[in-house]
Amino acid sequence: MSERTESATQVFVDHRELLFAIVYNILGSVADTEDVLQEAWLSWTGRARRAPLDAITNPRAYLVRIAVNHALARRAAITRRRETYVGPWLPEPLLDEAGPDDSTDRTLRTESVSLAMLVVLESLTPLERAVFVLNEVFGYAHTEIAEVIDRSPAAVRQLAHRAREHVHARRPLYRAHPRVRRQATERFVEAALGGDIAALMEILAPDVTVWTDGGGKAPAGLRPVRGRDKAARLFAGYAARRGAGLDIRYRRVNGDDSAVLFAGESPYAVMVMDLTPDGEQVSDVYIVTNPEKLARVRRTDETDETHATDATDATEEEHA
Structure with missing residues (x-):
């Protein structure tokens, strides 16, 4: 592994838990999330081999954009599988099995969206779901999301509004102690x-x-x-x-x-x-x-x- 690729890999590893949390909440499948992260890593290291990463001023934002767009592409395959699925489909449960010495960032995996909320998110369009996850769960501003999904801020605001109305109509904002x-x-x-x-x-x-x-x-x-x-x-x-x-x-x-x-x-x-x-x-x-x-x-x-x-x-x- 070249020094440039090794450096790029370390940057990816540093952000992997955040990327996992975002992609999993968009897809609801651990297996698909792992596949998307592999695709994102290949895209990232491929970019590093072609040109120095110094030109990327915000690696975190760049990686989120790569991962989200790979996730949106993966949604089509998931939808096709759902069409032939036997019985009700539920998201793949994600157990918090982190040990006491694990990184605090690992809590991102299980503290963001409940399984019940993931069921509601399945009724959104892929873009609505991505916007909702980035905005409501991870606190990204509309202007930041616009850059991630290559839409105008106005379009993102409309997507966010539709998603929020739909989710709140199906699931009131409460969480039991x-x-x-x-x-x-x-x-x-x-x-x-x-x-x-x-x-x-x-x-x-x-x-x-x-x-x-x-x-x-x-x-x-x-x-x-x-x-x-x-x-x-x-x-x-x-x-x-x-x-x-x-x-x-x-x-x-x-x-x-x-x-x-x-x-x-x-x-x-x-x-x-x-x-x-x-x-x-x-x-x-x-x-x-x-x-x-x-x-x-x-x-x-x-x-x-x-x-x-x-x-x-x-x-x-x-x-x-």
Whole structure:
């Protein structure tokens, strides 16, 4: 590797976590994000081989532009895959498995956008989503975004306005306190896997929706289940068939406390709950069982020991 390429690679590495966070929030897929970052790295190092990088006054902005445009190009392939996907499609869950010695920048991966918000972002156009992520999540000004996506500031403002209206109409601006989320998550999982219909009817909102993503590779419904009665029956059957023998770990998924189920050492499902504005009931349940989307989920008892519990003692655990 030449000195120029080595220097360019180091600059890329220095910004990699930011690029990962931006691209993942645009795509909702870790595998596609990794591919896009590889393409961005090739573009960046190719530029370095052709000419000195000294002429680039803002490498961060340059790299963000490369990564976002590669991500926008990748959206077309993702859309084509979605057309033949079996059942509901959910974003690939991103677990916070950073150790205490990891860089602070790594928190960008999981603290930006919840899985529930990523579901809403799927309904935006690719450009609207890119603008929303850059503006609302990462704080880029409209003029900066205009340079990234090669549009006028006026066009970016229009895109941002449409995206913001659409998102806020589908998802009110609230976020439950982490302790409230943790308590609600544990109550729900204990009731769902324990087959406690009475407890489920209490914690599920009347209009709750359950989304199960198996991708045709794992047991899952072909359509979302809507309504408390249907959802409670679904979980009662799920508990009877699958509840025994599953080990539960409470982990942070896309920045929110969630439940990860393991069958032995293998990940079985990731369950993410979204709450009503008062934090008292579960409004949406997102369950990912597609093994391809769980391939990066690891059972790391050493790092999540304080979060580990089982369905019988979940409510007795001391909350942080």
